[in-house]
Amino acid sequence: MSAIDLSDPATIAVLTDALIAAGVDGLEITKAGGHLRIVVSKGEGARVSLIGNAQPDFSAPLVAIVKAPMAGRFCASHPSAPAEAEHLPRAVSDKDVIGFLRIGFVLLPIPAGRSGLLTRRLTEPDALVGFGDPLCEIEPLQ
Amino acid sequence: MIEIIETGPFNTVQDLGRPGYRDIGVSASGAMDPLAVRIGNILVGNDDGAAAIEVQTFPFKLRFEARAVFAVTGADGHPMLDARELLPWCTHFAEAGQILELRQPLTRARAYVVLGGGLDVPVLMGSRSTALRGGFGGNGGRPLINGDRIEIGTHSDGLPLPASGIAVVEPAVALDDVFPAPIDGVLPIRAIAGGEHELFASDGEAFWNQTWRISSRSDRTGYRLSGEPIKPTATIEMRSHGVVPGVIQVPPGGEPIIQMSDANTAGGYPKIAGIIECDLWRLGQARIGSRLRFIRSTHAEARAVEQAAARYIEDVRQTSQMIKRALKAMA
Amino acid sequence: MIVTSNILAPLREIVPATKGRARVSFIGARAFLLEAPGDFDLPAQRRIWALSQTVRHWVDIAEVIPGMTNFLAILKETPEDPEIVVRRLVEAWNNAESIDLAGKTIEIPVHYGGEYAIDLPAICEFSGLSDREVVRIHHEATYRVFALGSAPGFGYLHGLDPRIYMPRKTVPSLRMEKGCVTIGGMQTGVAMLTGPNGWNSLGYAELQMFDPTSPTPALMAPGDTVRFVPARIEL
Numbered sequence: 182m183s184a185i186d187l188s189d190p191a192t193i194a195v196l197t198d199a200l201i202a203a204g205v206d207g208l209e210i211t212k213a214g215g216h217l218r219i220v221v222s223k224g225e226g227a228r229v230s231l232i233g234n235a236q237p238d239f240s241a242p243l244v245a246i247v248k249a250p251m252a253g254r255f256c257a258s259h260p261s262a263p264a265e266a267e268h269l270p271r272a273v274s275d276k277d278v279i280g281f282l283r284i285g286f287v288l289l290p291i292p293a294g295r296s297g298l299l300t301r302r303l304t305e306p307d308a309l310v311g312f313g314d315p316l317c318e319i320e321p322l323q
Numbered sequence: 324m325i326e327i328i329e330t331g332p333f334n335t336v337q338d339l340g341r342p343g344y345r346d347i348g349v350s351a352s353g354a355m356d357p358l359a360v361r362i363g364n365i366l367v368g369n370d371d372g373a374a375a376i377e378v379q380t381f382p383f384k385l386r387f388e389a390r391a392v393f394a395v396t397g398a399d400g401h402p403m404l405d406a407r408e409l410l411p412w413c414t415h416f417a418e419a420g421q422i423l424e425l426r427q428p429l430t431r432a433r434a435y436v437v438l439g440g441g442l443d444v445p446v447l448m449g450s451r452s453t454a455l456r457g458g459f460g461g462n463g464g465r466p467l468i469n470g471d472r473i474e475i476g477t478h479s480d481g482l483p484l485p486a487s488g489i490a491v492v493e494p495a496v497a498l499d500d501v502f503p504a505p506i507d508g509v510l511p512i513r514a515i516a517g518g519e520h521e522l523f524a525s526d527g528e529a530f531w532n533q534t535w536r537i538s539s540r541s542d543r544t545g546y547r548l549s550g551e552p553i554k555p556t557a558t559i560e561m562r563s564h565g566v567v568p569g570v571i572q573v574p575p576g577g578e579p580i581i582q583m584s585d586a587n588t589a590g591g592y593p594k595i596a597g598i599i600e601c602d603l604w605r606l607g608q609a610r611i612g613s614r615l616r617f618i619r620s621t622h623a624e625a626r627a628v629e630q631a632a633a634r635y636i637e638d639v640r641q642t643s644q645m646i647k648r649a650l651k652a653m654a
Numbered sequence: 655m656i657v658t659s660n661i662l663a664p665l666r667e668i669v670p671a672t673k674g675r676a677r678v679s680f681i682g683a684r685a686f687l688l689e690a691p692g693d694f695d696l697p698a699q700r701r702i703w704a705l706s707q708t709v710r711h712w713v714d715i716a717e718v719i720p721g722m723t724n725f726l727a728i729l730k731e732t733p734e735d736p737e738i739v740v741r742r743l744v745e746a747w748n749n750a751e752s753i754d755l756a757g758k759t760i761e762i763p764v765h766y767g768g769e770y771a772i773d774l775p776a777i778c779e780f781s782g783l784s785d786r787e788v789v790r791i792h793h794e795a796t797y798r799v800f801a802l803g804s805a806p807g808f809g810y811l812h813g814l815d816p817r818i819y820m821p822r823k824t825v826p827s828l829r830m831e832k833g834c835v836t837i838g839g840m841q842t843g844v845a846m847l848t849g850p851n852g853w854n855s856l857g858y859a860e861l862q863m864f865d866p867t868s869p870t871p872a873l874m875a876p877g878d879t880v881r882f883v884p885a886r887i888e889l
Binding site: 342343344345346347348349447448454456457458459460514515516517518519562563564565566567569570587588589594597598599600620622623625626629 | 677679680681682683684685687689694716717718719720721722723724725726728731732733734735736801802803804805806807808810846847849864866867871872875
Binding site: 283287312 | 491497635
């Protein structure tokens, strides 16, 4: 496990993008020695404040969870595509579709929402999920 | 506005056709795979009758001159937006200047580019379809050529589409219980015996028992089949009568012709059978050179298949609306 | 009246139309073709017109296409029991009174002979008449539009004098011009599209007979009377 540098502009940018993509208004992380606050304001992007030295003390990677935007049956691959064993982890970029919510005959593609490493699925194949249920984990690329 | 950058011959503007004018000699025309156009229109939020581009010669490229929502349905394989591969049967947003490219499908014959707002060409006799024989409708009554620019209609659907799109389980998969898959590459097509079937005596059985190949002399007007010729036991002088797509006529040479979307409105060759309408989209997606076999069907079966297809369409319509509303509420 | 559909009908009832009984067959699942018994003549066609007017108003009908002493009914949806539809059509046929449509009279100026009359020599040879006689017989007759079909606005005209009946060509002309005045068997008509055509041309008409932008796109309608008026005879 490697620590994340919260003072790194690139990391902040990734986090900010993730927040915007997820439709979240803001994020606050407080750790010994540092406090990171990102507020997404409509129309003018994000406001970032960093208090203290947020550097190396983080011991766990910042794992992002892709959540279900509504209820449905989560399929990791397209129902029309031949089923293939998925190799994890794999790199994904923000627009990549990491699965589909199936509601009747309609499929809602689920974008990764951020670039990173898709490390883990959090649902069984074709599991029924509810709004906000975690679907998979994406770790930032080093 | 879109601009056609690269097109082969015979790609046309089509909607669900202009039935109702066959009594004045006007073919119904319309998409060869109407199911694909219906689903595409539902996905992007159009009215059912909005016009799409039917692409049957590839590669095909168009440029968006303004931001637009679109879906590519019908064919298999992945369309490309600039250099990015896209999901078929799914809505996408294109920005001004982006180029959509359709490559040769893997196994199917026709792709439909459905745009949010539809293609804004004049409605003639209730339809925007291109009447190729009559030389009217669609884009100037002719197939698309490079450099054609077509206006996109106003997108009236009030519900926003999610940025990552809405897709469907395509008809061939969703309805695999009512549309049997090809067996050893031979597509089963259901038909009901026609007016002169008995006239073919034992050759009538040969019609059902053999595998036919779609010959290269096939187009939107009709598919000519090649196989062991079948002949009636007597030559009859038939009076010209109305026909509809799906009618299987046998000209003197003995190789059947299936009338398709641009079917002539009248015919006079002996009719051995008529394909049930709900199987015509499968034929519309069958390529030249591919093989098919006719299966005896009944009105009851045709009805069951039509109802299953109608339920699927209605499910996609209701569910996609519900999803758009739910996402809007949670945004 | 016993109803027979195509599937049940024995062979002898299929070759050509027999006396008295109309025959109904299927084209796919929701189109039904009724063929009138008897001759190809105006009385039979008048009953077809009457049948069209009746069936057109059935609630389950999407479209009707009158043909040459026959009639195609297209239903809105596939019926549960096709035999009921067959019975209803046959009954409607049996009850159809002969009507004479109060059509309009259309006069079509024709340039007989000349460069478009590519088949006039063949018609003369087949009929044993001179070109002058063929042209005179053609324009002196009065025609009725039996039905439209085959091409947008194309009217099948009945009333051709048997002396100038001319079989369709076994090898069609690959490119016959729109406007050619033609004879096909015992019918005559004006070509509506430029393209392959098996009928025999003896003249040319410039009259615009189809306009897709008009509320009534076709000039001709079933029941109309048509007269060909020689604008010029070039022999």
